[in-house]
Amino acid sequence: xxxxxxxxxxxxxxxxxxxxxxxxxxxxxxxxxxxxxxxxxxxxxxxxxxxxxxxxxxxxxxxxxxxxxxxxxxxxxxxxxxxxxxxxxxxxxxxxxxxxxxxxxxxxx
Numbered sequence: 001x002x003x004x005x006x007x008x009x010x011x012x013x014x015x016x017x018x019x020x021x022x023x024x025x026x027x028x029x030x031x032x033x034x035x036x037x038x039x040x041x042x043x044x045x046x047x048x049x050x051x052x053x054x055x056x057x058x059x060x061x062x063x064x065x066x067x068x069x070x071x072x073x074x075x076x077x078x079x080x081x082x083x084x085x086x087x088x089x090x091x092x093x094x095x096x097x098x099x100x101x102x103x104x105x106x107x108x109x
Contacts, residue, residue, distance in 0.1 A: 042081075049078040049085035054094065054108065063108035067097075070106055 056070050057063050071082050078085075086106065089095045098105045 045078060046081045046085055046088070049074065049081040050089055052078060053082075053085055053089060053106070057095065057106060057108040064105055066100075067104040067106055 052074055053070055056073055057065055067086070071079065074082055086095070086097075090097060094109055096107050096109055098107065
């Protein structure tokens with residue numbers, strides 16, 4: 001038995017109403033939950049990078065070090081967060097920066 005286009009459109013809407021309206025809210029909820037866990041993980045890594053920078057400066061001579069030297073000592077998973085961590089520490093008044101020629105020196109406050 002052959003059916004017309006209107007019948008197939010009706011069946012398509014029926015399938016959508018029965019199943020798809022369940023799928024999209026579940027998909028949205030799961031994607032929202034995973035994005036929160038990703039942002040929490042990024043926040044944790046940023047905090048670890050800040051702690052590593054401060055510890056390195058405390059252990060260095062006089063509480064100062066070149067930015068490139070500090071960045072070289074970071075573990076590989078924290079390296080992408082280095083610039084943001086330095087910015088946060090600078091904004092919070094925990095470090096100050098100075099320029100020596102073409103290099104940037106970080107100094108513990």
